[in-house]
Amino acid sequence: MTRRVAVVAFAQLRNVRRDTEREETELVQPVVSEALERARMSRADVGFTCSGSSDFLLGRPFSFVSALDALAPWPPASESHVEMDGAWALYEAWVRLQCGDVDTALVYAYGKSSLGELRDVLAQQLDPYYLAPLVPDSISLAALQARALLDAGGCSERELAEIASRSRRAALDNPFAQVRKDAKPEELLREPYLVAPLRKHDCPPISDGACAVVLAADAAAYRHSKRPVFISGIDHRVEAHGLGTRDLTQSASTRIAAEHAGALEGEFDLAELHAPFTHQEVILRRALGLGSDVEVNPSGGALSANPMMVAGLARIGEAASRLSRGDGQRAIAHATSGPCLQQNLVCVLEAQ
């Protein structure tokens, strides 16, 4: 019998191209404090904490350990960490809450892509024998996927420009988003290719950011939120490591995760999809079977702010916040990791 786990609070920093002033504790302390305050929860009330970040991204071994000061872990806290996007830290916290002995969990994520050369860092996640030595950057790999999709008739360059235009226009209403502008698809299509067939607007910005989510199970959810948003299903799947061994025009892992999370049934008011590239939104919509009536990325999505290790958790936080304030009843939140949508997490959220 699974326990019902709800998102009861979400806090984030404003996403910026380069935060020159804050190190990890200073990024995490404000979002953790704010999220706990919103949940009316003291640090002593937190049953379990899990974080998502990447030491490779930050250039500091054990960076995630330095960040622990922000938790005030004395008396010693029950804590875990994933070298991944915080969405997977949330998954671990959800699993931990199923054990039944703790009722609340704190999840946080932080990432500063500005410190190193992001594309060189991301190349380290590729196959070390056959692919990494070529140092293919993340944009080129995404471009390969976009080309495959365009050539298969999966979408047009115009549709991609429409996604870019819609996302960054929506971001105008999100004070935390980084790239916020009103540009028509026609204007965007006149821009030159960055890495064909992708133009600059088809790609995510480089961002520094942090966010935190508070989870509470069963009755505790109602103690910590006036309108808790329950996770009615959550699942994640990973595909083969070798890019050449999978069909890049589809996201089988998203579809399977969606099936198990219950995301292929019923109506949804909105979906926050972690699609750093415009063509990936097309692939994800198809995998999730989303109709045109579902509002996608009202926050502006990863095209408007893409703090590595944070953007996936932020999708869950953004979707939950919107349901909590009455913008809808049911939402899908999605997170991705690895090149070309290699690993995907799908979460179904329902407001009470």
Add this chain to the structure above:
Amino acid sequence: MSEPVKVVPMHVRLDYIVTAGRTYSTYLHDLAKKRIVGGRCPKCSKVYVPPRGSCPTCGVPTGDAVEVAHTATVTTFCIINIPFAAMPFPPPYVVAALLLDGADLPILHLVRGIPVDQVRMGLRVRAVWTPDAELAPTVESIRWFEPNGEPDADYSTYEAHL
């Protein structure tokens, strides 16, 4: 049949420009002015040197600046005997947890000016700074600590800070 490939050289170079962060940067700038300035947690009143973006027991920034003395008591220490790359001196030399007068938590730094086998808990020391012209926002503005001639501190004065 050709020889199996046993080694593939894969050169990786990742360059980063990191920031010390607001709190630690303030500390380093103070060192450049020959001042050791910690931060007091507004909740538990502990004075941290260096100051922290979050007090590890209270979760709030150690906002109040508190200048501490340049003299300290050696609490625990170790003698480095094993050579390694980038070591500051040939071994043996001492690294100690030094409780600066006015601080609640020790800092780690070098202790010199005394044979390594005479370094002891309770030894009183003072900071030795680089020449004024070389002061900069770096922990190396303090070259090391050396004995200041005071009688050893009583264990009770630092036992709670080990």
